Amino acid sequence: MKVNGTHYRSLWWNTDLEALEIIDQRSLPYEFKTQSVNTMEEYAAAIVEMRVRGAPLIGATAAYAMALAMKLDPSDANIDKAWDYFHETRPTAINLRWALNRSKALLLPLSPDQRAAAALQLAHEIADEDVDINAAIGRNGMALIKEIAATKKPGEPVNVLTHCNAGWLATVDWGTATSPVYHAHNAGIAVHVWVDETRPRNQGALTSWELGSHGVPHTYIVDNAGGHLMQHGLVDLVIVGTDRTTNRGDVCNKIGTYLKALAAQDNNVPFYVALPSPTIDWTIADGVADIPIEERDAHETSHIQGTLPDGTLQSVKVTPDGTPSGNPAFDVTPNRLVTGLITERGICPASEQGLREMFPELASKAGGV
């Protein structure tokens, strides 16, 4: 998508430096900073510190990280070592394991001298595929927005509520939950987005930055406002992303998503999840029982970051001294609360049958990822 008129992906390969270029998302929305990543430690830190974040982008980054590992040491032992090293960076988004497994499966049968080039080629393919998948999700999800738009008075926007940043910054391009919005906006359909702040990391500010850069009308709201807006008929549909969706359609996404789903059900607001197929964990059914939920540093909860009027970035404490803070980063929305899954192949019910019919070849593969 565009930043100040220039098209960017959220990562790209720098052939001269033989390094990955990323956008340091910790600086957004205040400053647009890019940086090169070219050591194992820098790759791990980029994921852990959320310079890159969002399930699909974490997966693509991990694929490039494996390419670096193979350049440094293409042995069988190092495939496993690098897999373990990067797999530990963040526990919830399944795209990380998906990309590492895909890389490992490609590399093991190759001779060591072929591995670095093959891993890099695969990383490029994963990045390109992600763009295609998200564009298809956008086209499929736009149909929902179009249907609602047809019931509106001329010029009246379709109001979409989203949580976290499931935008182009969280993927390689387009985003998942935001892709239908961008497609609708580009097609001339009036759309307005309620953007949840998404404490504690305030990914809503990233979503607002993205939407603003693309000219999409939007309003930033505190996380607790969604239910109230739904009660007053101000939300036509909810679209969120996912970090891991189980084989029966339970959805794990940024903390607070579950509460939005509950409020949506109580108010008969459709609740859709934009789901790229690499985000399906075919090995588990019960998301609440089996998805590992990342517990992040309590400092993220006890402090809040923003800019002073002169633009200086400042972090301030919001809790009393001595108050312990907790910071679970994700929660699980059971499939019964999900109206449908917007995938690259179409929209399906959040159920085992729905996913199996949409992706029969993936469902039948043992383990799937």
Ligand code: MRU
């Ligand atoms: O902790 P984050 O910012 O990596 O969490 C991101 C999300 O929860 C997104 O909604 C999810 O990865 C879907 S991104 C297309």
